[in-house]
Amino acid sequence: MIHALSLGGALGILWLLLSGIFEAWLLALGFGSIIVIVIIANRMDVIDHEGHPIHISWRALLFWPWLAWEIVKANIDVAKVILHPKLPITPKVLHIKASQVTELGHVFYANSITLTPGTVTLKLINGAMDIHALTPSSIEGLLTGEMDRRVHDVEGMADGTVEVKKNV
Amino acid sequence: MIDGQLPILQVVLPLMMAPVTLILRNPRAAWMLTLVVTWATFTISLSLLMQVLDSGTIIYKIGGWAAPWGIEYVLDKVGAFVMVIVSGIGSIVLTYSRRSVEMEVPEDRIYLFYTMFLLCLTGLMGIVITGDVFNLFVFLEISSLSSYVLISLGKDRRALTAAFRYLIMGTIGATFYIIGVGLMYMMTGTLNMADLSALIPAVADTRTIQAALAFLTVGICLKLALFPLHLWLPNAYTYAPSVVTAFLASTATKVAVYVLIRIVFTVFGGVGVMEGLGVQHILMALALTAMFAASTIAIYQNNVKRLFAYSSVAQIGYIILGLSFVSESGVAAGIIHLFNHAIMKCAIFMGLGCVVLRIGGVTIKDMHGLGHRMPWTMGAIVLGGLSLIGIPMTVGFVSKWYLVRAALEKDMWFIAVLIVLSSLLAVIYVWRIVEAAYLKPVPENAAPVHEAPISMLLPLWVMALASIYFGLDATNTLSIALDAANALLHGGVL
Amino acid sequence: MFSAAALAILVTMLLVLIRAYKGPTVYDRILAVNSFGTLTMLLISVYGFLTDRPEFLDITMVYALINFIGTIAVSKFVRFGDLAPPVPENDPGDI
Amino acid sequence: MSPETTIQAAMITPLVGAVLISFAGRWPNVRETITLVTAVIMFYLVASLYPHVMDGGRPSLVVGEMLPGLPIAFMVEPLGLLFALIASFLWIINSIYSIGYMRAHNEKKQTRFYVCFALALASSVAIAFAGNMLTLFVFYEALTISTYPLVTHAGSDKAKQGGRVYLGILLSTSIGLLFLAIVWTWMIAGTVDFTPGGILEGKASATVIGILLALYMFGIGKAALMPFHRWLPAAMVAPTPVSALLHAVAVVKAGVFTIVKVVVYIFGIDLLSVMANSDWLLYISGFTLLCASIVALRQDNLKRRLAYSTISQLSYVVMATAILAPLSIVGATLHIAAHAFGKITLFFAAGSIYTVSHKTEVSQLDGIGRRMPWTMGAFAIGALSMIGVPPTAGFISKWYILHGALDSGQILAVAVIILSTLLNAGYFLPIVYAAFFRKAQGEHGEAPLPIVIALTLTAAGTVLFFFFPGIFLELARQLI
Amino acid sequence: MEMLIDIASWVLLLGGSVFILIGAIGLIRLPDMFSRMHGAGIIDTMGALMLFAGMMLQAGLTMVSVKIFLIILFLMFTSPTTTHALARAALDAGQEPIRDDDPTDEIELALMRELEEERKRLSKT
Amino acid sequence: MDAFSGLFNYWIVVVLMMMGFYIVISQQNLIKKIVGLNVFQVSVFVFYISMGKIKGGSAPILADGIEIYSNPLPHVLILTAIVVGVATTALGLALTVRIKNAYGTIEEDEIEAMENTPSNKTPEATS
Amino acid sequence: MLNQTSILRVISKLLIPPIMLFGLYVQFHGDFGPGGGFQAGVIFASAFILYALIFGVDNARKAAPAWLTRLMLASGVLLFGGVGVVSSLMGGGYLNYSVLANDVHAGQHLGITLIEFGVGLTVAGAMITIFLIFDGLLRAEEED
Amino acid sequence: MAVTAYSLVRMHNLFAVVMLSGIYSLLAAVIYVVMDAVDVAFTEAAVGAGISTVLMLGTLALTTSMEKDAKMFSPLPLVIVTVTGALLIYATLDMPPYGDPTAPIHHHVAPHYIEKSAHEVGPPNIVTSILASYRGYDTLGETTVIFTAAAGVMALIGRSRRRKKKSDKSMPVEDS
Secondary structure (H helix, E strand, O other): OHHHHHHHHHHHHHHHHHHOOOOHHHHHHHHHHHHHHHHHHHHHOOOOOOOOOOOOOOHHHHHHHHHHHHHHHHHHHHHHHHHOOOOOOOOEEEEEEOOOOOHHHHHHHHHHHHHOOOEEEEEEEOOEEEEEEOOHHHHHHHHOOHHHHHHHHHHOOOOHHHHHHHOO | OHHHHHHHHHHHHHHHHHHHHHHHOOHHHHHHHHHHHHHHHHHHHHHHHHHHHHHOOEEEEHHHOOOOOOOEEEEOHHHHHHHHHHHHHHHHHHHHHHHHHHHHOOHHHHHHHHHHHHHHHHHHHHHHHEOEHHHHHHHHHHHHHHHHHHHHOOOOOHHHHHHHHHHHHHHHHHHHHHHHHHHHHHHHOOOEHHHHHHHHHHHOOOHHHHHHHHHHHHHHHHHHOOHHHOOHHHHHHHHOOHHHHHHHHHHHHHHHHHHHHHHHHHHOOOHHHHHHOOHHHHHHHHHHHHHHHHHHHHHOOOEHHHHHHHHHHHHHHHHHHHHHOOOHHHHHHHHHHHHHHHHHHHHHHHHHHHHHHHHOOOEOHHHOOHHHHOHHHHHHHHHHHHHHHOOOOOHHHHHHHHHHHHHHHOOOHHHHHHHHHHHHHHHHHHHHHHHHHHHOOOOOOOOOOOOOOHHHHHHHHHHHHHHHHHHHOOHHHHHHHHHHHHHHHOOOOO | OHHHHHHHHHHHHHHHHHHHHHOOOHHHHHHHHHHHHHHHHHHHHHHHHHOOOHHHHHHHHHHHHHHHHHHHHHHHHHHHOOOOOOOOOOOOOOO | OOHHHHHHHHHHHHHHHHHHHHHHHHOHHHHHHHHHHHHHHHHHHHHHHHHHHHOOOOOEEEEEEEEOOEEEEEEOOHHHHHHHHHHHHHHHHHHHHHHHHHHHHOOOOHHHHHHHHHHHHHHHHHHHHEOEHHHHHHHHHHHHHHHHHHHOOOOOHHHHHHHHHHHHHHHHHHHHHHHHHHHHHHHHHOOOEOOOOOOOOOOOOHHHHHHHHHHHHHHOHHHOOOOOOOHHHHHHHOOHHHHHHHHHHOHHHHHHHHHHHHHHHHHOHHHHHHOHHHHHHHHHHHHHHHHHHHHHHOOOEHHHHHHHHHHHHHHHHHHHHHHOOHHHHHHHHHHHHHHHHHHHHHHHHHHHHHHHHOOOEHHHOOOHHHHOHHHHHHHHHHHHHHHOOOOOHHHHHHHHHHHHHHHOOOHHHHHHHHHHHHHHHHHHHHHHHHHHHOOOOOOOOOOOHHHHHHHHHHHHHHHHHHHOOHHHHHHHHHHO | OHHHHHHHHHHHHHHHHHHHHHHHHHHHHOOOHHHHHHHHHHHHHHHHHHHHHHHHHHHOOOHHHHHHHHHHHHHHHHHHHHHHHHHHHHHHOOOOOOOOOOOOOHHHHHHHHHHHHHHHHHHHO | OHHHHHHHHHHHHHHHHHHHHHHHHHOOEHHHHHHHHHHHHHHHHHHHHHHHOOOOOEOOEOOOOOOOEOOHHHHHHHHHHHHHHHHHHHHHHHHHHHHHHHHOOOEHHHHHHHHHHHHHHHHHHHO | OOHHHHHHHHHHHHHHHHHHHHHHHHHHOOOOOOOOHHHHHHHHHHHHHHHHHHHHHHHHHHHOOHHHHHHHHHHHHHHHHHHHHHHHHOOOOOOOHHHHOOOHHHHHHHHHHHHHHHHHHHHHHHHHHHHHHHHHHHHHHHHO | OHHHHHHHHHOOEHHHHHHHHHHHHHHHHHHHHHOOOHHHHHHHHHHHHHHHHHHHHHHHHHOOOEOOOOOOOOHHHHHHHHHHHHHHHHHHOOOOOOOOOOOHHHOOOHHHHHHHHHHHOOOOEHHHHHHHHHOHHHHHHHHHHHHHHHHHHHHHHOOOHHHHHHHHHHOOOOOO
């Protein structure tokens, strides 16, 4: 229920952001739309902690700028490689264990890895992932495990109750 | 108040009932509903025809917007006449359809069949009544799409390929049509037919408009299966469920012809265009080729449905030939043949539907001895066949009379002779069937066969008798056709 | 300024298209198409600014959406459809 | 009953008959009674018009407009009445004969036979009474269609073949030529009503008239003008009563009737006689006449010989018309009647022989006259009539024709008639001779009673015609 | 200030343009599908981000910016997801990434062995 | 030269259309035919839209300060036409699926070959 | 679908509701910006398609059973047509929305919103139906 | 775009063909935007690139992704296409140039919409006004078309396929 409400709230904000028109008629329509969507989402069974992660803490706000910076760094890195006349790449596939507890965390981590050029998550199975890396430097960034830690932080103290649910 | 709304009701009624049948999902209920709807439309179109005959063209503004800006409905004599044909055939075919459909369409698709039927009817009605070239395209597509589906509901797998080919060619036709419309629109800035006809003369000399005419004509001819563009038709008619064949054969191509009339005569102002640009001669040549080539091919067919499908191609040739004379009697001949051919083909294909119901197939071999096994059915088919030949006392004769007359009026001796000769080809293919049905012995291992159920025979004979009635007393239909032709030729008033 | 960006995007599109045509595998094409979609988004947005009517970013959104769903569908399709591309399957389980 | 109602009734009677017959199919006796009764009623109705017409009345009836300005209209005039009289009278006799014949042969589908017969008669009468060319054409085609099942009655491959030729020629000539001619006439004259004196006078050039005449003459395939004569022998596969119907009662008569009617009422004799280019008709018909006679000489099959004889006899009528002299027209009219009686007798006889002995070839008929005196007697009378020997009907008609030919100085026609008379004698008399004076083979007696009655009646009619030609003569004279 | 924003946005736009070009070049130059994904990644991330950011600066605090922000957000979620999906699909279909054939260190080798076992285990189930 | 540049646009569109058209009528593969149809139709749509464009015009959504709008009518028409196009595509594809089920192939010539063999035999056997 | 697709699953769970909302936004803002019923329907359906792609057809069918899509399909057309009928009953012509309310503008607005909604319903219904049928067939074939 | 179209002709991998048609559609959408047709671009994006592609993929999955080798080249289609194309080029010769504000289409019906629609209908989006109100009837037709397509697909390959399969087997070809 709480998920549904928060989803409704989030959607409400989204609606206002999109619409930018504050006429009663449109607001009413928006309200109706949100209710319909919540109902449908409920039917689809996508309202849970995964589908709507309200429990993710404010730390995300800190994480993103960091991630952005990582992305920039990685980009420049890869760009150099690409522009290098010899194309000095050493593609490798790594296997990495993520330290996050929930699957949501895994996904966050995996996506963050992919988002940074130079590394792509090929596969994610129960927190174990295959990573394709283009250059040694991008591997280094991973092997230090900093990103892993940070994502773990973002994930926060994920409660075990939710954990059980998802594997059903 | 309802009176004023009749034109729109005509289209909207089947349109709105189509979703209802979809929801109902019950074959019987769907049939009942469709039946009621088709008869209602028939009644409405009759009353509209009366109205048009009494007080002239009806104009209906949709959405309350005046013509060039909004879409308007324009119902003149030709339109009302064609509409009566379409809805009349529709209601008869539907009365007939229940048993046949149960037999030929998978049971769980029957309600969808009726949905499609209604949509097809909607499309055809919409085409006939609209006064806007683009709106026409939309309804053309409604009818086409639904007819693709209807055709492919046949049990033979070849129905699928036939429908596919129809889909490809039909869509090419429709695309050509919109190219043509686009070109016209480009030069005039309007889509309304009346408006177009007022504006086109000023730009008629431009190459754009000429090309537009070419594209429109080719596009429509694809839909109406004029000879070299007919490739989709025989298979489609052959393998579609009988009901569909009966309905499409007698309405869809007719409506396409109607569109051609509309475009050439109303929009382009007829006479000048036809004669000036040589369209007349091209159409005439094609029509004659159609008459001969298709009839000749028909003679060699072993599947009777296919045989009559080719005969349809030939008969379309007659209609186009009539139009291509660009004279009053010629156009009237075209229009009257439109009506007549609808009646006789409907009867023939409904008869064949009965045969399919009882025998399971319609090859010539299946027809052996059928004259004795299913006398009523065969009787109706033969009547239809006689009408195709143009024996007096049938509708076919009336059409032929006017066609020959039109040819002679123009001193086109040669063509008059050709018309007559091609109807002799019809004798040959019709007589193949007659001989098979009456002179061949019943196959020895044939299972006993009952006459078709009365629910099918009745509509069948209504059509067969109609083909005689309108052959004996053609004054009413002809006077409408002559009026319409007159109106079309003189300024092409809507 | 925007026109420079637009030009760059167009050039990029061309390059991406080359990849899409060359293949050699299906995945290269998908990748290229995906990038192409992103580029289209960018181009449309930039064009909006170029003509001073930047309100139409909704289109960009739709693109993003379609691009996403399209690519998902495609990759799902090549993964589960029974029509794996003609790659010799020497030892599928091995990396 | 007013004449108008009578016309209606005369045409409706056979239709009603047809319907009743089809319902009575299960009870042969009822069915045949109905046939006979219908035939008699119809004859009575037609005959009751006679006095009226003789008084100069031209009762007419418009049923409705088929095409704008083109009604389905009927009008009784002498020629039509003559034809109707012959047809309806011979129907009675033919019915009697059919009953005997069909029963003796155990033919199947007899109901269909009688129904189609009635329909054919209805069409014939409608043709006879047709008031304009369109109406005539309509029923002309109806006659073709309704006789097709009769021709193919046997259902065998041969019958099918015969049916094809029959239908093929009749339909293609009528649709291909006659139809064109009618439409064209309509366009030129604005009407296709049968009008005394014709409707084309002064409306078209000589060339057009010539072409039109050709279209009409060849378009009326039922008149079996060469080269469109082949359907007649082909149709010989049909049972004998059908042949009788084709040759004597309805079909070919309808053909020549139409020709006379077209010449008299569409073109007008005056118009044609001033035109130089109508002579070819004379030649063609003369040619057909002689050719058919020569072919007939060489036929061994009795019915085929009769068929070719018919072709040549029809050409008498055509030729007589083509002579364009009033007297020859009268002769043509009379010849329709005379030939009808004569030929039906001959066919009855042929059928009778076939029924009893299953003989079909001329060469098998030796001595048959002794076993079947009535039959062969009647045959002899018929043959004489064909040749034109008094005291038979053929003499009168030929005499009129000759007279007309002489009057108008058509020596060629005279020569043809004389020559053909010789030929006629050449192919009929040997049969009669062989039948009576050669030694007989086979053991059989006379034919069934209805057959004998029928052929005796027609033979008697042939003779009576000679002595009392008044009825027909008066009618024919009215024509001019 | 105005000037500053303009310059910033220009820089961003130009930078974005350069990056997408680089990405495209990568897409062309790189030897196999998996490494090309990195090139595509550049377009999706850096290029798009910079361009959109540039546009945002141009637009100022309006609805447009909000929408661009939403788009970026959406892109950031979807782009890695699609890349991943694609990679998975390619892998499953038996595509193999080109790899440097001599593993740099022991750890990696061990990792790989582990991976292989896991693959086998998975393929059995 | 001026006319040339003005019409050049159309010419490109025409070339595109014809390519689509060519695909439709020349290809044997049913799916490719449908794709061709799409290309053909889309090109026609582009043609319409280019008709409606006015130099210096702007999208036809009313806003302050904008004077020239491009012609909205072609847009409306093409919206409808696109929908029709997608409907056709959907149906065509559904048919293709059925055809594949029934024949096991989606190559037109193969289908034809399959059809002709039995149907040629049947009449011969009967007659 | 095992947890192989966990990335996809999580992300799409996150995205589906916003996509749907976006669809409805497009639906109701067609008056002001680009978009309208048709596009909205497609977007809405695409959210659903995404769901079906990730969670399988069976789940999708559960979320949107056949009767529902069918109803959407039908009721959209009915709504559209119905607006027309109502407007003609209220004395205007067919589809003349001006008579729907006292004020021309309000009437037009109401009418447009309603019919656009009808369009959206039908389109969404149609797209979902078509997709599910295609995808359903695919699954059925795999099972064979 | 032309290149895309051309390679569509050449490609034999149907999958690639589908992808390319997607690209083609995207390109078309860009062009629409350039030509101010935002609504159309919107739709084309959603339909051409999205729905059509997905549907085609579904079909490919159900059928096959490779086209058979090229057949004999037949000149007829080329001739037809050339003639048609030539006709169109011919038609363009009398057209008003691209973007010409004096072209007739900008002066007859359209100005009315642009000037009056805000007053007569209301919404600022003229396209919506025309679509929904002036030409609302077209849109009704359009909706019906979509409805037809959906119902048609249902009728063609809708559920209860099992049963259908059986019946297919029981009577494969009717008259053989």
